[in-house]
Amino acid sequence: MFEFIFPRVRKSDPLTSYVAADSAKELAKKHGSIIVQCLVQHGSLGKDGIATHTGLDGNQVARRLKELETLGFIGLTGKTVKSKSNRQEREWRILGDIA
Numbered sequence: 385m386f387e388f389i390f391p392r393v394r395k396s397d398p399l400t401s402y403v404a405a406d407s408a409k410e411l412a413k414k415h416g417s418i419i420v421q422c423l424v425q426h427g428s429l430g431k432d433g434i435a436t437h438t439g440l441d442g443n444q445v446a447r448r449l450k451e452l453e454t455l456g457f458i459g460l461t462g463k464t465v466k467s468k469s470n471r472q473e474r475e476w477r478i479l480g481d482i483a
Contacts, residue, residue: 412447412448412451415440415444415445415447415448416448416451416452416457418438418440419434419438419440419445419448419449419452419458420452420457420458420478422434422437422438423458423476423477423478424478425437427477428461428463428475428476428477429465429475429476430464430465430466430467430473430474430475430476431445431446431449431467431473431474431476432467432468432473433465434476436468442468449476453476456479456480457478457479457480458476458477458478458479459476459477459479460474460475460476460477461474461475461476461477462475463475
């Protein structure tokens with residue numbers, strides 16, 4: 385569906401970090417796809433709402449949101465929704481016609 389082109393390792397990192405970063409690329413793609421499909425299916429949601437619907441951890445979702453926004457797949461609605469902890473969090477939506 386899309387390619388994540390974001391750096392996950394620094395030049396000064398050891399070889400093991402490069403191996404880990406390479407495997408993280410596939411996870412990033414998979415999680416990104418899951419998040420986009422969730423927003424297509426359920427409409428605009430906050431990070432915790434996405435996590436609830438997808439079974440992903442909130443941290444996994446949070447890591448992908450800005451990347452998906454940079455790629456032009458999702459954007460902020462300008463609204464906030466309640467998080468699991470009853471705090472306000474930003475609401476995200478699909479951009480364009482992805483469905």
